[in-house]
Amino acid sequence: RIEAHYFVNGTFMSDDEQLLKNAYKIKDIPGVIVQGRYDICCPARSAWDLHKVWPKGELHFVDDAGHSTRESGIVHELVIATDKFRDL
Incomplete structure (x- = not known):
C-alpha cells in the first residue's frame, strides 16, 4: 500500500x-x-544520470539482479556500502 500511495x-x-x-x-x-x-522499475539510465551529477555518489551495477533488496547481489553491495559508512 505504501508503494501504491507513492x-x-x-x-x-x-x-x-x-x-x-x-x-x-x-x-x-x-x-x-x-x-x-x-531492474525494470528503475532503469539503469536513471542511476547513471544521478551518478553523473553526484560526484560523491559511487555507482555499483549488480549484473545478476533486478529491483529487489532481497536479491543476493543487491544485498551484497548494500552490506559493503553500509560497512564502508560505518567506518567513516
Missing part, C-alpha cells in the same frame, strides 16, 4: 528532473547507488 502521488516529485536538478544539494555528501542490471 506512485499515485507522482513519487512526490514536482517533475521528472527534480532529483537531478537538486543533486547539487548533496554534491559533497558521500553515498552509494546500487543498481540491478535487470
Whole structure:
C-alpha cells in the first residue's frame, strides 16, 4: 500500500528532473547507488544520470539482479556500502 500511495502521488516529485536538478544539494555528501542490471522499475539510465551529477555518489551495477533488496547481489553491495559508512 505504501508503494501504491507513492506512485499515485507522482513519487512526490514536482517533475521528472527534480532529483537531478537538486543533486547539487548533496554534491559533497558521500553515498552509494546500487543498481540491478535487470531492474525494470528503475532503469539503469536513471542511476547513471544521478551518478553523473553526484560526484560523491559511487555507482555499483549488480549484473545478476533486478529491483529487489532481497536479491543476493543487491544485498551484497548494500552490506559493503553500509560497512564502508560505518567506518567513516
